[in-house]
Amino acid sequence: MSDLKNETRRYQNPELFEQLAIEYAVGSMQGRARKRFEALMDTHFYLRAVVDAYENKFAHLVELLPDSQPSDKVWNNIEAHINSSAVAQVDPEQKTAWWKSAFFKQGFGLAAMALIVSAVLLFNPMTPDATAYSAVLESGSNSAVAVTRIQKSDMKLSVDLKMPVEVDNNMELTLWCHPKGGGKPMKMGTVSKTGKTEIKISKKEWQNMKDVGLLAISIEKKGDNKIKEPTGEILLKGMLNFAG
């Protein structure tokens, strides 16, 4: 068995990877170990989520530091970098001026733009489409309890419960995706009370993910397939993020 496989197996031990994640976040994991851990974080989403959570906790320490004013040249360099990069892309200010030009005040300008946009969307291989989304679902006490990942590669949504949830035998856990702008949630399916659940998603559901804000798991009566939105207690919830 390769070293990487051995290493991966080691990191499947929650106690161990929690400890490694906190060491990484504090900065006490260094050298090759840090590099190896970063490589694993790229492929093991849960490691990334736990590290993010600890990095967030420790980042509050920055608040205690005294302020130091950087020299003006720092901002000047940043600005120069942004402006030089914007030449290749589209400067938002230029975009406004361009849009307001006389050409675009005429109807054919809009039609031409629609064609260009369609062509770019269809044929530009550089269009940054999402390939994965993720969310850390937390209970009321804000401790991470489940990790959700949605991947385009296998069109699956996975929910990994990090600790078993105690629910009456006649009840079950249901996962919901709430749109960012409000409105009715998408019911994604039933989630196991322990371990990992995988739910196959449709093309349409995948497309809708870009508009999803909150993910929530509610406790519902077992077998009640008619419900269109959560009726029971919301056990876990978290925001869906772009992850790749």
Added chain:
Amino acid sequence: MGAFFASKKNLLRIYIQEYDNLLTEHQKEEKEMEDIYAELLQKTASGDQLAFKKLYEMASPKLMGLCLRLMQTESLAEDVLQEGFIKIWDKAETYSQGKGKAMTWMSTVVRNKGLDKLRSLKTKAAETEIQYEGLEFAAPDLEPDSLENLSQDVKGLMACLDKLKPAQRECILLSYYYGHTHQELAKKMDKPLGTIKAWIRRGLEDIRPCLT
């Protein structure tokens, strides 16, 4: 054409004024301050350079403080701050409030840049250049005036750290603020390497339940 640019300039001036008004109105309230950071970051994500400049003006002094401690020299610290903010500009659209506070997200981006830079440098700044050391700003017995201005988050974190043995606390904070390696800590604290490793490992084990 000239009138167009003049009105655009006026618009930008009003825009800056609006941000300044927001800042003076809200700076006393921690949550509202965070809202401003989050809003500016959101506008940055949509390519608003003015919002990004305001975000830089507000956040850079604190983050420069961090870079100075990590890098020890002003020129390296400014390099890291610059690279960090370019990454914030490039990646602003990946931030969401679900990822935590805007300022903590930016701190992590900048600090990771600093740690990468430290890793790429063969040696740290020579001892003679070191001007930034110590942990007096994070002392367990901060003055009540200083404590009053801190957020609940950092107060909670400090309470967790205060439960550790002083040496464990010191090692963890030196790792965080200065990016010291175990070897550097061993030298600095005049202790065997194994002792330092054990202090940090046990310290982090002990603090975990408190953090969650």
